[in-house]
Amino acid sequence: MINQKSIVVLPLENLSSDLENEYFSDGMTEEIIAALSKVKGLKVAAKTSSFAFKEIKKDVRHIGNELGVSLVLEGSVRKFGDQVRITTQLIRTDNGFQIWSENFNRKLDDIFALQDEISLLVAERIRENYGHLELDEHLVTPSTESIDAYDTFLKAKFFLKRWNLKDIQKGALLFEQSAKLDPAFEMSLFGAGLCYSLLGSWGAMEKEYAFKRAESYFQKGGEGQRPKSVYAYHSLATHEFWGLWDYHAANKLILEALKMDPYEPDVHECLAELLTALGDFDAALSSINTSIQHNPLSPNHFYTRANIYYQQKQYDLAQSDLNKSLEIDPDFALSIQLKLACCIQQHNLEALKKLIDSRTDLKHPAQYLMLFHLTHGDEVIKESAVRAMIEKLGEVQPRPLMAYDLYLMAQISSTEALDMLKMKLSMQMGQVVFFKHENFLTPLRTDQEYQKLVSQYFPDDQLEHPEILQNATSKSLMAAAEVNHYTDILEDLMQNEHQYLDTSLTLRTLADTINLHPNKLSWLLNERLEKNFNDYVNSYRLKDFQRKAIDPQYSHLTLLGLAYESGFTSKSVFNEFFRKNTGVTPKAWLKKQKAN
Structure with a gap:
């Protein structure tokens, strides 16, 4: 059953005359997603799931079923000069009805206030229609006073999220540019650090140089203080795990991030990767399942779960998740490489050849067939040919995503394979972070040198696991006497002053009228009167309609009138409300009343 308090923010359409402003509309979308994610009790589809629908026209009802959400927020952005215009529509996914829309025209200087206003209005409409939510006074706080720095930051994020090494390099330069415009802008400093850490970890840049720059930016971002955002903790944890292979330090940072947001999908994915490297597969699956639950259209999440199955030799399950990953993104390189490995391990030559033939972008495709025959011993491969292939793979830049040169060497020489593994481990290359359970390294497992490497690089003690908070029972926000007092005030407003006739009435304006905090009014309506705001107000409107419908002085009006x-x-x-509460249509009800 779909959680009623749930929403996906679809990518806002870029209506600017300059197509390069795409980064800005994407950035606005991500900021609104981040803001709404702060509301406890509201399920917000993660940005990866949201952006899976970018430039894809799909009925909101299909989107609701696919993501398990009851609402869709869609709209557009037009940026011109120092002005920005944003349109928004909030739509139900069960029937496609629009329940709210608004147009906003602001100066760019007011962009953070605009993000806050939109996010709060959306959250208000959700709790008015679907039940109690406690809202802070603000969901967005300015992260920088420099609009130019923020604009450049959005460009940097645009390139980083493409997750290929060339674009990460572009992102690094833009994060640096943003940080120069505002040296205190934490998000840009940690963004630059993350980019350089990834570039160094995966061999796209000389590691010592890249890590020195990464750590310099992390230090500037922290300024000796605790990070202020999940993004900062996640960036640091990624560096500690993928860059420095410090599992304990990475785990501590992940736990801090999850204290701020217990369900953040990318943080759970980072934790799942760390636990997979250690071989704690049950905990890894639990964490990545949390990621998929909150972000069901991320190709990377399905790849990560597939890798957990792959490490355990559960190749059918791995293939199933890899297929899902590639359905979302047919060119997701990590999933393609792992799928090739699964075909080899499953001894499925036909599937392997079919996959190779379908990918014209594979470098040295003969390596996969060579590894297949070496692994299963069903065809003689000359050692000289294997060594020639290993040499070719060693020259590929940037480095391949999986260590196939090492896997090939393990099939022909354990001694040389161990030397190669030691070299890669000394460089802490991301390609061998999962070597402890890599199945292509099975020929090395009985060697004492291999066992020493496992002991050297993996801690014996267990890491602390996060305690994911379940939705707590709603706490009482009002004493019994206060409940009775404000219930009487509400009843008087509705029955005697007919406040329900005000078509612009909102939960917030009603709260102002009775001098009660909106969070308390929301709680009172939902937890004590057992109606959301709209149902509460519409119940009085329904009674008013029924009274007028049988009153001769209103006979000149239509039912809609x-x-x-x-x-x-x-x-x-x-x-809809009439039928839900009476079981019949307004016309049928009136006919029955006249008959009686």
């Missing part, structure tokens, strides 16, 4: 006279503002809302 009567509905509007009673405070309803939408034909679809009126008809």
Whole structure:
């Protein structure tokens, strides 16, 4: 069953005359997603799932079913000069009805206030329609006072999220440029650090130089203080794990990030990768399943789970997840490489050849067939040919995503393979972080040198696992006497002052009228009166409609006219609410009343 308090923010359409402003509309989308994710009790589809629908026109009902959300926020952005115009529509996924829309025109200087305003209005509409949520006064706080620094930061994120080494290099330069415009901008400093850490870990840049730059930016971002964001903790944890192979340090940073956001998908993925390297597969699966639950359209999440299955020789399960990953992104390189490895391990030559033939972008495709025959011993391969292939693979730049040169060497010479493994481990190359359970290294497992390497690089003690908080029972926000007092005030406002006739009435304006905090009013309506705001107000409107419908002085009005006279503002809302509460249509109800 779909959680009613759930939403996906679809990528805002870029309507700017300059197509290069795509980064800005994407950035606005991500900021609204991040802001709404701060609301406890609200399920927000992660950005990867959201952006899976970029430039894809799909019925909101299909999107709702695919992501398990009840609402879609869609809209557009137009940036021109120092002005920005944003349109938004909040739509139900069960029937496609629009429940709210708004247009915003602001100066770029007000961009953070605009993000905050949109996010709060969306959250307000959700709790008015679907139940209690506690909202902070602000969901967005300015991360920098420099609009130019922020604009450049959005460009940098745009390149980083493409997750290929060339674009990560572009992202690093833009993060640096943003940090120069505002040296105190934490997000840009940690973004630059993350880029250089990734470039060094995966061999796209000389490691010592890259890590020196990464750590310099991390230090500037922290300034000796605790990081202020999940993004900062995640960047540091990624560096500690992929860059420095410090599992304990990475785990501590992950735990801190999860204290701030217990369900953040990318943080759980980082934890799953760390646990996979250690061989704690059950805990790794638990963590990546949390990622997939909150971000079901991430190719990387399905790859990560596939890798957990692969390490355990559960190749059918791995292939299933790799297929899902490649359905989302047919060119996701990590999944392609792992799928090739699965075909080899499954002794499925036909599937391997078919996959190789379908990919024109593979470098030295003969390596996979060579490894297949060496692994299964069903065809003689000359050692000289294997060594020639290993030499070719060693020259590929940037380095391949999987260590196939090492896997080939392990099939022909354990001694030389161990030397190669030691070299890669000394460089802490990302390609061998999972070597402890890599199945192509099975020929090395009985060697004492190999066992020493496992002991050297993996800690014996268990890491602390995060305790994921379950949705707690709603705490009481009001004393019994206060509940009774404000219930009486509400009843008087509705029955005697007919406040429900105000078509612009919102939970917040009603709270202002009775001098009660909106969070308390939301709690009172949902937890004590057992109705969300809209159902509460519409119940009075329904009674008003029924009274007027049988009153001769209103006989000149149509049923819809009567509905509007009673405070309803939408034909679809009126008809749906009437049928839900009476079991019949307004016309059938009136006919029955006249018959009686």
